[in-house]
Amino acid sequence: MVAHAVPPHATPHPDIAAASPGNAGGGLPDPELADAAHPSPSRVRGTVLVTGATGYVGGRLAPLLLERGWNVRALARNPAKLAGRPWAAHPRCTIVPGDVLDEASLREAMRGCDAVFYLVHSMNPAVAAFADADRKAAYCMVRTLQALRGTQTALPRVIYLSGLLPPETDAGGHGASRVSEHLRSRAEVGEILALSDAPLTVLRAAQIIGSGSASFEIIRYLVDRLPVMITPRWVHMQCQPIAISNVLEYLAGCLDHPETAGQAYDIGGPDVLSYRELFDIYAREAGLRRRLIIPVPLLTPELSAHWLHLVTPVPVALARPLIHGLRQRVVCGETRIRDIIPQDLLPCAEAIRRALDRLRTHAVPTRWADAGSPAVPEWVACGDADYAGGHLLGDGWGVRLAATPDDVWKPVERIGGDTGWYQDDALWRLRGLVDTLVGGPGLRRGRRDPETLRTGDALDFWRVLDVQPGKRLLLLAEMKVPGDALLEFMVRPVAEAAHAPADGATSADGPATELWMQSWFLPRGLAGLAYWYALLPVHGRIFRGMLAAIAAATGKPVLRPPFRLPPQRNFACALPGAPAAKSPSAS
Numbered sequence: 001m002v003a004h005a006v007p008p009h010a011t012p013h014p015d016i017a018a019a020s021p022g023n024a025g026g027g028l029p030d031p032e033l034a035d036a037a038h039p040s041p042s043r044v045r046g047t048v049l050v051t052g053a054t055g056y057v058g059g060r061l062a063p064l065l066l067e068r069g070w071n072v073r074a075l076a077r078n079p080a081k082l083a084g085r086p087w088a089a090h091p092r093c094t095i096v097p098g099d100v101l102d103e104a105s106l107r108e109a110m111r112g113c114d115a116v117f118y119l120v121h122s123m124n125p126a127v128a129a130f131a132d133a134d135r136k137a138a139y140c141m142v143r144t145l146q147a148l149r150g151t152q153t154a155l156p157r158v159i160y161l162s163g164l165l166p167p168e169t170d171a172g173g174h175g176a177s178r179v180s181e182h183l184r185s186r187a188e189v190g191e192i193l194a195l196s197d198a199p200l201t202v203l204r205a206a207q208i209i210g211s212g213s214a215s216f217e218i219i220r221y222l223v224d225r226l227p228v229m230i231t232p233r234w235v236h237m238q239c240q241p242i243a244i245s246n247v248l249e250y251l252a253g254c255l256d257h258p259e260t261a262g263q264a265y266d267i268g269g270p271d272v273l274s275y276r277e278l279f280d281i282y283a284r285e286a287g288l289r290r291r292l293i294i295p296v297p298l299l300t301p302e303l304s305a306h307w308l309h310l311v312t313p314v315p316v317a318l319a320r321p322l323i324h325g326l327r328q329r330v331v332c333g334e335t336r337i338r339d340i341i342p343q344d345l346l347p348c349a350e351a352i353r354r355a356l357d358r359l360r361t362h363a364v365p366t367r368w369a370d371a372g373s374p375a376v377p378e379w380v381a382c383g384d385a386d387y388a389g390g391h392l393l394g395d396g397w398g399v400r401l402a403a404t405p406d407d408v409w410k411p412v413e414r415i416g417g418d419t420g421w422y423q424d425d426a427l428w429r430l431r432g433l434v435d436t437l438v439g440g441p442g443l444r445r446g447r448r449d450p451e452t453l454r455t456g457d458a459l460d461f462w463r464v465l466d467v468q469p470g471k472r473l474l475l476l477a478e479m480k481v482p483g484d485a486l487l488e489f490m491v492r493p494v495a496e497a498a499h500a501p502a503d504g505a506t507s508a509d510g511p512a513t514e515l516w517m518q519s520w521f522l523p524r525g526l527a528g529l530a531y532w533y534a535l536l537p538v539h540g541r542i543f544r545g546m547l548a549a550i551a552a553a554t555g556k557p558v559l560r561p562p563f564r565l566p567p568q569r570n571f572a573c574a575l576p577g578a579p580a581a582k583s584p585s586a587s
Helices: 058-067 103-110 130-147 181-193 214-225 244-254 275-285 301-311 316-326 348-360 378-382 405-413 425-437 525-554
Strands: 047-050 071-076 093-097 115-118 157-163 200-205 228-231 264-267 292-295 393-401 462-468 472-477 483-494 512-523 558-564
Touching: 047 058, 058 071, 058 244, 071 103, 093 103, 103 130, 130 181, 157 181, 157 244, 181 200, 200 244, 214 275, 214 301, 214 316, 214 348, 244 264, 244 348, 275 348, 301 316, 301 425, 393 525, 405 483, 405 512, 405 525, 483 525, 512 525, 525 558
Parallel strands: 047 071, 047 115, 071 093, 115 157, 157 200, 200 264, 228 292
Antiparallel strands: 393 512, 393 558, 462 472, 472 483, 483 512
16 A cells, blocks of 8 residues: 555545654653754744644653754643653753643644644543544644634644555545444544644654563563464564654654655564564574464454553553554555655664663653643542532541652652552452453553652552642552542651651651641442542552551651541642543554
C-alpha cells in the first residue's frame, strides 16, 4: 500500500459547521537521540502547539523543539503535570491549559501558531469507546481550525502521528477485514483532520522502541520474566519498528520541509523482522539466554490480552486492541520521507541498547504509563463527597521527629517501586497480585525514577495527583477497589513552642517535623462499606509500621511515636487543576 497524499474525500461530519529531549532543560545529551543534522537553534523560528505534551511522544518532542529554536506551547488539561518537567521553565515554553474536546481553549492555544502537533489518542483503560472519543476530538480540532479562518493570515499546519497500516488497506484503514479497531481509528482521525483547510502531514509508524514505550515494555517484561513462552501465532508476524529518536526527528523535521505539507508518509526503522526476532534481539542486548518460544494456535485475542496483562504492566483494556494490531503485518509501503528528512535510522538492536541504558541510569523522561490525565473522582476536585453520592471515610496517623521537613520528605518521595512501602512488603505484593488477577495494574508499573516524583506519574497501583516537594504527596488508587481511594502524606514543621512532650513524646531542642499519613475512601454500595471496615484494623497496623519505618529511614530521633490523627477533610480543593472529566490521552 502506497498512499502519497492525505485523503481529501472524507465525508464531512454533521458536527462541523461552516533540543534533544534530555538537553533542553540543561541536562546531558540524550542517549536515545539519533545523530542527525538539524538547523542551528541560534534564532527563534516561530511558534508551535504540542497537543499531548504530557504523553510519551509529546513529552519528548517539546524539549527537542525548544532546543531547535521554536517557541513551544504545551497543551495540558492539568498544567501541574507539566510544571515538574525540566523543560517547562524554558523561556520559550508556555504551558497552556486546555482540552482537545474544548474548542474555546483550543482556539486560544492555536491562535498565532505556525504549526500544531496532534499527538492525542484515547486508547487507555479509562476510556471504553476509544474510537468514539478519538473521533470527537478530531472533529473538535477541525471545527477549531475552521473557526480560525479570517482571524490570522494563515492557518497553522497540522502534523499528526498515526499508525502504520497493513499493506492491503487504503489510507483510511479500509480494505482488509482484519484491520484492528485501533489502527482503523488512527487512520480515521487522519481522514477527519484532512477535512479542515489547514495543511496536514500524516506520519504513520508501527511499534516505537524507546525507554518507557508500551512496545518496549511489553518486550522487556516478556523476555525478562519468561525463559519459556507459550505464545500466539502472531509471534512470527513481521513488523518494522522505529526508534523513538527517529520518530522525533521526523516530527521535528517536517517543520523544516514545507513540501511535506499535504502528504502522508510511512516511517519505520531499517529492520523488518518478526516478534520472535525482536525477543531474541532484546535477550542478546540484555545479556539473557535465548528464550524458548512455543507458538500455539489456541490463544484467541481475548486470551492473549489477559495473558499479556498477567505478565506485563499493560492492562487488559490496552492489551486487547494492541493484540489485534500485532496479528497484522505492518511494514512501510514507501520510504519517500527518507530522502526528504535524512537521518541515521537506528537498527532495533541499537534502539533497544539505548533504551536499556536509559533504564539502568534511571533517566527515563516519559513513560506510556504516565501519559494522559488520571480519571480524578469529582469529589476530589470539588471537595464534596456527599454531593457525589456517598459518605467520605478516612483514617489517619502521624509521627513526630527531631528533623527538618527535608529530612522527612526524602524517604517519602522514594516510596514504592524498588524501595517498596516500608512495611509488610509481602502484603503489598500480595495485594498487587490480587489486583493483577482481577484486571488491575498491580505493582508492576513501578515508578519512573527512584528518587523523584512528578504530578501524573504512575506509582505501582497508584497515580500521583499532587506532589509539593517537602510538603505533600497525594496518591489516587488505580487498583480495583469498590470505591474511590486516596492516600496522602503531609510533612508539617512543628513550632518550637509545641515541642512539649505529649502522649509518650520526648522533648528535644532544634527543629521538629510531623509526618501525617491519611487514607480517604468513598465507598460504592455495601461492597465498598464492607471493604473499608474489614481492612480498617489492618490499615492501622500497616500505617503505624510504615510511619515507624519511614522515621527510621531518616536516621533522626522520634519525638512522638505513631499516633492517630483526628478526622481531617481539608485536602479537597487543594488539588491544582484536577479535572473530573475524561478526555483523550496523550501519545
